[in-house]
Amino acid sequence: MTNNETMLSDLKGIIQPYIQNQEAFDNLTEATDFINDLKINSANLVDIVLDVEDKFDIEIDNDSMDRMLNVKAALEVIQEKLSTK
Amino acid sequence: MKTRVVITGMGVVAPNGVGLEAFTTALKSGTSGIEFYPHLKDLGFSCCIGGIPKISEEKKRAYFTELQLRNFNSASVLYGCIAGVDAWKDAGLDISDEADFESGTIFGAGTSGVERFREAIYGVDAHKVRRLGSTVVAQTMTSGVSAYLGGMLGLGNQVTTNSSACTTGTEAILMGYDRIRLGKAKRMLVGSSSEDGPYVWGGFDAMRVLTRRHNDSPKSGSRPMSSTASGFVPGSGAGAMVLESLESALDRNANIYAEIIGGSVNSGGQRNGGTMTAPNSAAVQRCIQDAITDAGIIPSAIDTINGHLTATIKDPTEIQNWTLALNLNGGDFPYINALKSTTGHCLSASGSIESVASILQIKEDFIFPSINSDDLHPEIEALIGRERIPEALIKQPVNIVAKASFGFGDVNGCIIFKKYKE
16 A cells, blocks of 8 residues: 555544444545535534544644544545654 | 423432442342442541442443543532433433423532542642543533533433532422423423432531441441431432323323422521521421321321431431421331432432332332431330331332432422322
């Protein structure tokens, strides 16, 4: 697996406990939206960010967190934070 | 004519039994749920015994989702939801996909998620507020238990939590009763829960109101009405019941446990001997009398009383208040028992757990034994006589039970339960 594939797989593992639409999760793409597609409770986005921080050993500031609404944006933020570590 | 209100479902999480079946068995046999807790000793508590319900991880997963259990640490929500959902199912009610605007909940609590709150405080003080996660508020807000229950059951009427110290559970039942009587709801899930452990019980230990003489003999530690009562034993848990208009219950052919025919809540105003922690006896007597008047019965119609009776020096005062309020004494006094002898004092949950016990007596025609009062307090023996306190199970028809609870803040509550008859 490439780094990107590993990262996507890690992210999927993190969000799985919070999803409420299994079909959208099974067909997940970069365009998949956390709230509109996966039906994740908006309050749980905070928990996803904390789980991401723990998994990748990074810190995600509030502005970056506000951007993390879909898979693509989440992967971008993770890349960004990893590159400035 | 007043709307009649009946009980159609019950649930209980008690130190001596989780679930109606286990609790009923413990109730009839006088089985104590009090145990010694080494961690209280390690922390330097004077009283190291208490009553904590046993809930397995498997049991938790039958009521909560995996997601709800992530970072979950709120005993009030845990006990209350198990008792509340059990009561709802016991009433034969479905869980709808739509909000049920005819059904609500008034589910009391003393504290919520004290252990979770402690974790949050440590987090904040370590400059880690941003890492607390999303569930601290839901688990630590006082109304956490009613909010969780409202979501689990889809309740669309009033969803709230009341709090009045050790009167909480009795008050919740009467608040739901009033709401149905006023025609504002058809069904109300009512009850209360109480947490446990050193952070909830420490304040009571510090007040020296807990017994410190029974760390080696936990089962005989809770001694309501005894001459050797030396303070209460702390407990925890939850009791719940579905109250329903008689019309609604009959419409859906529901099982009816009993009817509430009257009740009263009041306060002594912390006057005339009443303080934050002691009762104004005139107010206690008035509360009992108002409940009897509301119920439209004569005192001698009461078969048995379930007292507040905590095992402190105030037990003889409570008995005296009952004798004066009812104008009955000696052999004319009803039977009276104290559930706290086997559960300890379940604080904000006591009124609801003890009401479940009271109603079981009506439904199954028995009077449960009150243990650890073999050395009856002489002042109590002089007022009502030894035989009025059942030391063993009594099997006899039970038509009317009076239940009272009293709490810090000089607050009182009394309910009259009656066997349902058309």
